[in-house]
Amino acid sequence: MFEMMMMDTGLGHVYVENLNVSDAQQLLCNLKQMKNVVIGSSRQKTNLMLCGAVPRLLQIMTTDNTPSEILVECGVLLGSFAKGNEANKRELMEDGVLAIMMQGLAHSNLKFVESCLRFLRTMLTSPIAPTEILFQDNTVIPHMIQLLPRSPCTQECVASILANSCKTPDQQEMMFRHGAIQALSPLLTSNSDKIRLPALQCFAAISYQNKPISMAIASAMYNGESIPELFCKLMARNNTIIMQLTSAKCLAYLCRAGAIRPADNMIVIRAMPTLVQMCKKDRSVEERVDGAEVLAYLIEEDVSLQRTAAITDHLVLTLAGFIKYTPDSSHKKEQAEHLINEMRQAAFKVYASLGANEEDIRKRIIETETLMDQVEKYLSSPTVKVQLASVRCLHSLSRSVQQLRTSFQDHAVWKPLMKLLQSEQPEELLTVASSTLCNLLLEFSPSKEPIVDAGAVELLCKLTSSPSSALRLNGIWGLMNMAFQAEQKIKSSILATLGTDQLFRLLTDTNVDILMKTLGLLRNLLSTKPHIDSIMSSHSKQIMTAVIMILEDDHPPEVKEQTLCILANIADGNTAKDFIMSNEDILKKLTYYMRHENVRLQIAAVYCINNLVWNEEEGAGDRRAKLKEYGVQKHLQSLLSSSDTVLFDKVKTALQQFSS
Structure with missing residues (x-):
């Protein structure tokens, strides 16, 4: 193997050396030879890159008056290198190839432009891609949108690049401002899935959590049909699963942004059943997870959609299958664990959304076999995504007065919850966990006493000093709940631990919700005559x-x-x-x-x-x-x-x- 590699590297130097010829025809011929060597061979891509092929190709491309045919071959070669391993991609980025290929988009030769786009698509759809690079130069996005109608290749590549690169509200706004909706709309009626799918993905990317853009998409027309109607057509069963799923995702995003009513048939009869269908056993794990996550997002804030989803196609039981999922033996251990975690967190997310408001739905979820055991178990999951989703699920279920008095008494979920809150965790996880703790501290909750005994006063007082307003709010909210109809010793403990200085800081907090809960705490502390007199005697001033x-x-x-x-x-x-x-x-x-x-x-x-x-x-x-x-x-x-x-x-x- 060592001799073979040496021989390949030796040959590689010859191929790279052959690019130093001055005759254009000979150079074109040598470039084609190199292309034939690297296409389909990851090893040869690496060898030629080790031999310095990339700097030489860039030198050729940036030389004045380089013939278009040569530019095209250089672009194709760099595109082939980009399809190598992750190390190849990193080296191409370090060599500054991205910037040069972006400049190439302004060239008059369409075939060269297409080779640049193919390279950029390969690079910018990679997990290591610095996608923000597209938005750093204000001329790139408008130019790419102008390139969309030029050819099937530009449609496919530009839509894919934009769909993968658009991640922030500013980026959405830039694409919208330069006419992305109008430019992408015709792609939805293309005969090619390779064009329709990235166009849909692009619509999803620009509409996600963006009300103005979602409203514009919902009211846009193409060929006498509204864009949401075109999304519905692409959900037809004769289309690929990924096409149906992405169309449903687009409609879900428009609905959550308020651009389509939750009661609209496009949502109730088309998008939601499609997403529920995606959760079925006959779908791939990726499809099931994606379908469940979009469904959770769609129904999260609407009671009527939660009710409908809960009775659609045995969804509650289907999700129980997610938690019990075991991959087949063909998967490597690391990959198998990843799939299991993805399935678990997706199920918990949907359960959290389903149980957000309705007592009957929460009861059905909790009555699902061993669910509370699973939630309790995964509160301590080493995977943050699973942990967060299980806490979200618990938070939803803890809104139920009935369940707090029954199921929550049978399961000591407060123990892993307290442990979680006493450790270093991401802010989002601590916020949901502390919200859940607030519910468990309500006066009628059987968990209240053991939580207080386990050090909840100190924990919540500490949260009130957090730089995060959400954590400060939950800290004071929990103390307010704890103080309601509490014994004198608990009230005294809260006041002593919190301290009057911190109480004043909370009363001058710029967040009105925090101020209101602090006043609520004071009101609960100053209740029943002996407690009022005792507290005022020591803290009246x-x-x-x-x-x-x-x-x-x-x-x-x-x-x-x-x-x-x-x-x-x-x-x-x-x-x-x-x-x-x-x-x-x-x-x-x-x-x-x-x-x-x-x-x-x-x-x-x-x-x-x-x-x-x-x-x-x-x-x-x-x-x-x-x-x-x-x-x-x-x-x-x-x-x-x-x-x-x-x-x-x-x-x-x-x-x-x-x-x-």
Whole structure:
């Protein structure tokens, strides 16, 4: 073998040396000889590249006035080298061939342009491809789109390149701005699958999670038919499986972007059944996984589609087969493990989408044989994709009150969940896992107590300091759930671990949801009289400062309403009332919000007044007298004319306390 390689390398040097001739005809002949040697032989591609063929070819191509025939042969040879192994591709990139071939697209000779496109397609559809290179020069994309109608080869190659390269909203926008929809539309009616398929893939790439472009595609026409109608035609059973699947994917993306209604027959009768069909056993693993993932994405946010999918063609049971999938013995160990993981994560994704809203569907999923055991097991999967999908599935199922009380009690899913949250993980995984933990900490969940005992307070308090707003939100949300109707020791533990400095930071967070949940936590901490008095005795200064700060700042009405409700809770304490009554700022705020134009804020303010003047409580007379000085009774009387029944009832009750 060593001698053979030496001989091949020796011959390789001869072939490369033969490219140094000055006679154009001889050079053309030598290039063709080299082409005949490398086509179909990965070893010879490598040998000739080792012998310096690539720099010499580039030198020929970049020399002025090189004849077109020679340029074409150089382009074909480089295209052949690109079809070698990964190392060949890396070397071609290092040698700067991509940039030169992109420049070649502007040449007047179509055959040379086609050879450049074939090279670029091979390179840019490779997993190691630097696809962003196409978008770095503003002239490349518009030129490629202009090349589309030139020939079947340009249609096939350009569509493939663009479909594989378009990955960001900016890239989608650039393609759209330069007329991609109009240029790609005729390709959908081509007689060649090699052209129709990459055109479909291109439509999928530019429409994914992009509402304006999806709307433009949905309203575009070609030959009197809308583009979505053409997608439907390509879903016909006489087309290849990959064609049907990609067409359904295009429609799913348009639907999720709001360009097609979920109730449209194109979705309900065509796309969704096609995607469910793709999940069947007679499809390849790749088709089943792709079909399931697109289906999960399509139905993720629409209840009616979830209901329809759940009763379509035994989907719930079909997905159970994904989790039990075992590849045949022809696969190598690494490849077999990859396929198993792909199947598992695809199944969990669909289950997560199916169970997002409907109690009945969640029940059917959980009742699928050993599913909860599988979810619990794969929360600890070493493969992040599988782990994330199983957590998503668990998150969906944990939205069920009934299941939290039953199935979740039988399976200690909180253990691997807590372990996951206490380790270094990608942000997306931590976000879904902490959302799930929030559900498991709801008051009626049997898992709540063991989770608290396992260190949930420290874990959630730590999350509230995360740079990620999603993790901060889940941290404070979990603490809020934990504090609801909790024992005094849990509330004290939350306050002590979180600390008042961090509480203030959360109350000044720019994310309104975080602010609302922090106020929700305070409201839950300040509930039941002994707890209110105890917390206010040690934290009154900080809490009252926070309340004033929020009521004075420019916040949405729902934030101020929640803050006034906290005041109402404080007013319900025995001794805590004094912290309101001795604070002139707070009393002025209460009278201000009683007169506010927002009825909900008026109701919350009057609710607080009610708690302060309640007759049966000690010191009520003195408090009434002081509040009269602030004009509270007069304000209440003026509110009797309110048309809002809730406000009227609260005002009436408060006035009764003043008059008794």
